[in-house]
Amino acid sequence: MKELYLGLHNITSTQRLIDFSRLAFSIPHIKYLIITKVGGTAAQSGIPEVSKIAFRQNKAVIVLPDLKDAIDLLQPDTTLLISQNAEKTLDFTEIYNYDKIFVVFPGIDNNGFSKIDQSLGNYVKMLDNASDLGPVSLASFFLCKYLNLVKS
Numbered sequence: 001m002k003e004l005y006l007g008l009h010n011i012t013s014t015q016r017l018i019d020f021s022r023l024a025f026s027i028p029h030i031k032y033l034i035i036t037k038v039g040g041t042a043a044q045s046g047i048p049e050v051s052k053i054a055f056r057q058n059k060a061v062i063v064l065p066d067l068k069d070a071i072d073l074l075q076p077d078t079t080l081l082i083s084q085n086a087e088k089t090l091d092f093t094e095i096y097n098y099d100k101i102f103v104v105f106p107g108i109d110n111n112g113f114s115k116i117d118q119s120l121g122n123y124v125k126m127l128d129n130a131s132d133l134g135p136v137s138l139a140s141f142f143l144c145k146y147l148n149l150v151k152s
Contacts (some may be wrong), residue, residue: 002029002098002099002100002101002150003031003099003100003101003103004029004030004101004103004146005032005074005076005102005103006024006027006030006032006033006034006105006139007032007033007034007035007067007070007102007103007104007105008020008021008033008034008036008069008104008105008107008135009035009037009081009104009105009106009107009112009117010036010037010106010107010108010112011035011037011038011039011042011046011107011108012038012040012041012042012108012111013040013041013042013046013107013108014041014042014044014045014046014049015046015129016042016107016134016135016136017035017038017042017047017050017107018046018049018050018053018073019051019136020033020053020105020107020135020136020139021033021050021053021054021061022041023136023139023140023143024059024139025053025054025057025059027143027147028129029036029147029150030059031059031060032060032061032062032112033050033054033059033060033061033062034062034064034070034102034104035047035050035061035062035063035064036063036064036065036066036067036069036070036104037066037107037132038063038114039131043071043105044112047061047063055151056085062109063128066069067104067117067120068120070102070104071102071120071121074100074102075100076098076100076101076102076146077098077099077100077101078095078098078100078101078102078121078122079102079103079104079120079121079122080095080101080102080103080104080121080122080124081104081106081113081117081118081120081121081122081123081124082103082104082105082106082124082125082126082139082142083105083106083111083112083113083123083124083125084125084126084127084130084131084132084133084138085111085125085132086112086123086124086125086130087125088122088123088124088125089124089125089126089127089128090122090124090125090126090142092145092146092149095146095149096149102121103139103142104121105135105138105139105142106135107135109132109134110126110132111132126138126141126142
């Protein structure tokens with residue numbers, strides 16, 4: 001059975017954090033939402049709200065200071081850092097070769113992944129010829145394609 005971990009990195013917006021968590025928790029394949037590098041209002045009011053949502057839906061949320069901490073904790077077979085600013089496009093057929101997949105989306109506009117973050121995983125974009133769509137839209141595209149791949 002494949003394990004899919006969804007991550008949100010470098011988030012400061014409460015509403016974006018809540019929207020992303022609602023999407024993540026609505027997918028049965030996802031047991032854990034991993035949130036790293038939380039700041040601003042997302043840290044103050046977003047994390048408590050997401051914790052309540054997770055509890056109500058019998059899901060788990062893990063909040064860590066940095067992306068490297070999450071990778072060290074999860075020990076995934078592959079880490080995908082999804083950003084429309086990446087040069088390489090994600091090949092979904094490659095994902096199928098892994099059992100433990102950690103997929104991370106940037107929480108802020110204009111990338112959200114530093115050069116150091118990019119070195120921790122496979123830095124890829126979801127769609128060719130599309131501007132930055134934000135983490136909720138990118139995660140929706142990813143999950144749709146992933147669920148179709150796993151189902152077939």
